[in-house]
Amino acid sequence: MKNERDIMALLDDSYILEAEPVQRKQRKRKHRFSVAAAAVAACLGMTAITAGAVTIMNRNSTEFFYDSQAEEILESKGLMVSETQTSKHFEITLDTVLADDYVCRAMLTARPLDDTAKSFVEACLANNNGRVFDVCTKDGDGNRILSSDLYYPDSNGDLVIVVESAFDYFFNQSKASEGIELTFTSPMVSGLSFKYYPKKNLESKTVKYSDDITFYVSPIELATVGTSEEAVDKVGFRWSTFMWKEGGLDRFLESVGISREEYDKQMKRNKWFESRLVMLGKYWNAEKNTSLGGSGIGFYPEGHMELMPEGYTDFVGEGRFVRVFWFGALIDLDDIEGIIYGLEEIPF
Amino acid sequence: MDGQECVELFYTRNSRALSEAAEQYGTYCKSVALNILRSEPDAEECVNDALMRAWENIPPDRPDSLKAYLGSITRNLALDRLRASRAGKRGAGSEPLPIDELSDLAPSELNVESELELSELRQRLNAFVGSLDPESRAIFVRRYWYMQEIAEIAEQCGIGKSKVKMRLLRTRSKLREYLKKEGYDL
Structure with missing residues (x-):
């Protein structure tokens, strides 16, 4: 055997060819940058800052990814971690860890400390399909947790890193209490690691949709929860949005940098405009239908990409299956009184 | 061409x-x-x-x-x-590969230099893989030959990650039993 103890090296060609995976370039995966995309994102970032109140040099991942108020909101709730570690070339700060019952989002800011680091980031974003570092997440027993690590170049040269994990049958809330070890293994940041505890720290609300389906909302996601995988998959997702309380919509629009006039104009054109804004956040470009962040949507700078939410139905134990959709904005649950599924209003 | x-x-x-x-x-x-x-x-x-x-x-x-x-x-x-x-690195850079999940399924007494022994194992492995239902076979091969992530397999097969994990667990257990039954010392 070529590779000792690798019994799969003995597999027949027919089985290898039969199982050939779909090529990745066909998939609508999470945020992967091209050079052009990075440039566009930089412009978008500048626009957001012009409208915001914080200087560009000092913002962290929460402001980049959400809005200029996010840090203040998260700080007031005691959710900013602000733990910094430094390698020879980078300073990385774990800004916040947001967790509800089903997902956890860790947000970090990596600051290049020299020209070598800056060139490294540029080269990775240009040539490495948007991937910059190698990140590994493990539970308290050292078992690897499936996570997505996503990279966004800020216009000031910093790099925003968002690591998203979903709880499932194996990595459940009790395992979460033992913490997640996030380790960087890339040479530029090798040895840097953060231990964080994705214990639920976000409020949530639920609303029953049918006998076997419940919708779950937190500031960072909408989850469809059901007693069977088939039922959850069937409900899927129909560009949901919210029943806003008075003033709620205006506060939301402010957070995503859209004026009321622009909102009204867009809603006349497309009844799903608002729900896309919830899912895709402030980087969504309605004209080009491209976005950065949100519910598993890639950033496609060229051409029209029909944006569709992506999610997986997972068994989380206790007879529950869950399908998760991330928000591209930080939603204040005090501003909403229910969800709108498709066009159906479902109050809490 | x-x-x-x-x-x-x-x-x-x-x-x-x-x-x-x-x-x-x-x-x-x-x-x-x-x-x-x-x-x-x-x-x-x-x-x-x-x-x-x-x-x-x-x-x-x-x-x-x-x-x-x-x-x-x-x-x-x-x-x-x-x-x-x-090699030479401990800790950093040594995350397990999917194939490591099969490391305890390689017969311990197998002489990897012996073409005959390898040929027999090849025959048995492929007979086992051929006996799997198409979906389980695709999941097994994608995970352990192509080394795909669970999430990627789930997405491409159109099923949940938990289902992929359970299928893999069951297939590994079945393979273990099968090889033992065929006389291999694992």
Whole structure:
């Protein structure tokens, strides 16, 4: 055997060819940058800052990814971690860890400390399909947790890193209490690691949709929860949005940098405009239908990409299956009184 | 140009064989390497090495499927490269590969230098894989030959991650029982 103890090296060609995976370039995966995309994102970032109140040099991942108020909101709730570690070339700060019952989002800011680091980031974003570092997440027993690590170049040269994990049958809330070890293994940041505890720290609300389906909302996601995988998959997702309380919509629009006039104009054109804004956040470009962040949507700078939410139905134990959709904005649950599924209003 | 025509180019020592093979199977081989190495530059180097290895080995080799042949070489080279880069490193850079989940299924007494023993194991492994239902087989091969992430397999098969994990767990258990029944000491 070529590779000792690798019994799969003995597999027949027919089985290898039969199982050939779909090529990745066909998939609508999470945020992967091209050079052009990075440039566009930089412009978008500048626009957001012009409208915001914080200087560009000092913002962290929460402001980049959400809005200029996010840090203040998260700080007031005691959710900013602000733990910094430094390698020879980078300073990385774990800004916040947001967790509800089903997902956890860790947000970090990596600051290049020299020209070598800056060139490294540029080269990775240009040539490495948007991937910059190698990140590994493990539970308290050292078992690897499936996570997505996503990279966004800020216009000031910093790099925003968002690591998203979903709880499932194996990595459940009790395992979460033992913490997640996030380790960087890339040479530029090798040895840097953060231990964080994705214990639920976000409020949530639920609303029953049918006998076997419940919708779950937190500031960072909408989850469809059901007693069977088939039922959850069937409900899927129909560009949901919210029943806003008075003033709620205006506060939301402010957070995503859209004026009321622009909102009204867009809603006349497309009844799903608002729900896309919830899912895709402030980087969504309605004209080009491209976005950065949100519910598993890639950033496609060229051409029209029909944006569709992506999610997986997972068994989380206790007879529950869950399908998760991330928000591209930080939603204040005090501003909403229910969800709108498709066009159906479902109050809490 | 089909695979066999390309093999003929190798046989006649026509240097077009390399460019044709790269054009037709380069993307496929790169995806195989990328799943293992997680680095575009390393994966590209690995594909180049695989093509050169094929140039050295054809002839005398005459693969029925050039695609699978190149894919297998690429996979082996990528694993070698990964092991070499891990050598001497402890901790950092040593996350387990999917294939490590099968490490306890390689017969402990197997003589890897013995063609006969390998041939018998090959026969039994493929009989087992052939006995799986198509979905379980695809999941098993994608995980342990292509080294895909659970989430990728789930997405491409259109099922949940938990279902993929359960299928893999069951298939590994079945394979263990099967090999034991066939007299292998695991």
